[in-house]
Ligand SMILES: [Fe+2]
């Protein structure tokens with residue numbers, strides 16, 4: 335995509351249009367660089383500006399948070415393209431939100447009394463044009479700021495021009511002169527350092543990124559006349575009259591999050607305030623050149639991107655368009671596809687987030703800080719599966735950063751109550767309550783332990799069929815209810831020893847699966863439900879078996895009210911500990927390193943295991 339403008343036959347005659355007219359058919363260079371059509375300027379792209387139709391213009395939408403362009407890293411690097419004295423800066427711009435010290439295009443330093451360079455920009459209400467010249471230099475430079483008389487209309491195209499002829503500065507808005515000054519005279523005084531930026535104001539101690547759209551920005555080494563400026567405005571009444579919602583006329587309820595990442599695909603989901611058509615822009619490099627979307631209007635939407643490369647990072651952004659063509663754009667995030675079997679990888683483990691967003695946020699941040707490939711959730715993702723606000727406020731909001739960058743693979747707990755929201759918000763392969771996936775050299779078996787797990791049950795048959803067929807080096811199972819637990823009261827009252835509640839030390843339904851795990855060599859079984867941490871010895875036929883045993887880990891510390899173990903040690907327990915926490919596992923080849931952290935990121939349990947060949 336790019337950028338024109340009048341490539342002059344005689345650039346040395348200063349009829350230079352240095353940057354830019356963003357036009358369809360232009361294209362990005364690699365490594366997030368764009369050049370203008372005069373090929374005099376190569377801009378570094380910040381964030382992921384996006385080309386969108388805004389009325390008669392195709393504008394580049396900037397999000398005000400990460401998007402912008404660096405035209406040159408220093409005044410020296412921009413020397414050949416910067417006007418020395420006469421200058422006109424003309425921009426078609428649409429602002430969604432204004433800010434103090436905003437910039438459309440600038441190369442300046444405005445640090446206390448030190449004021450050099452020039453800026454075409456805006457403040458909270460008006461457009462501004464500032465110049466520092468040699469004639470007005472007070473020792474460390476002096477900028478004169480012209481301010482437009484008319485106020486900025488948000489989400490409307492404006493044609494803003496600043497001119498300076500070596501004696502007089504003027505600012506024009508929508509073709510009309512609005513202010514002038516003769517304070518400056520002589521050559522423009524550039525700072526020795528500073529960045530030449532577009533869609534931004536930047537100096538040594540400030541960076542203001544524009545929230546809005548640019549259609550065209552031109553810098554001339556001559557003075558545009560009042561008539562010329564009025565003519566441009568007159569010819570573009572369609573632009574000036576365009577009324578449309580530019581950005582974020584509606585909002586996300588749940589920001590973009592990732593689901594079911596494989597070696598070659600990733601599913602992106604989000605929830606919007608209004609039914610909207612969801613699309614995802616993505617690519618390996620910014621700007622985002624690929625797009626995949628759907629045509630139906632949904633509140634909770636999902637888009638699956640396929641044909642991706644394994645173990646590869648992609649940038650992405652969600653664009654949602656409502657029935658009235660209002661457009662909502664997310665920030666730019668990234669995801670990584672799953673690795674091949676011979677590559678190392680890692681995953682976070684969290685359970686029982688329930689309804690404690692402060693703790694859940696700490697856990698999610700702790701896991702994200704360790705940069706997993708994905709997160710496994712052991713169920714009870716919310717406290718009441720039918721309470722929609724809990725999904726939004728207690729799960730997705732505190733996990734929003736983690737879930738935007740890594741997919742979450744959940745199992746369903748009892749607190750979800752088998753609510754439709756679980757199946758609406760998560761996108762897993764059929765039948766969804768049970769699914770299996772391969773990641774690196776491992777296969778995961780994700781089980782609904784609320785459902786029947788007895789031999790002969792539908793789920794049992796599925797699990798056995800999939801386990802029998804698995805060729806993965808590592809086999810991991812996950813379900814909400816634990817097969818083994820030391821908890822004081824959940825499986826019979828171990829504390830009071832009531833004869834009415836005989837000790838069970840684990841979930842009797844889930845316990846049916848132990849035979850399968852032992853038969854097919856499952857390595858680790860993850861569970862939640864007990865709001866605590868517990869790791870068993872390797873278990874085979876109800877005894878510790880260091881060579882062939884299956885390890886069971888309870889990680890139910892994501893937020894739910896804490897529980898504790900019975901006073902007496904259970905035979906299977908290797909490490910039991912009360913406290914909110916999360917876990918993290920890294921895997922390469924036949925080695926796994928496992929860690930458990932409290933919510934202050936302090937390690938409290940770890941083990942490393944290397945499987946012998948053939949096991
Ligand atoms: Fe729970």
Ligand SMILES: [Fe+2]
Nearest residue numbers: 714747748863
């Ligand atoms: Fe539970």
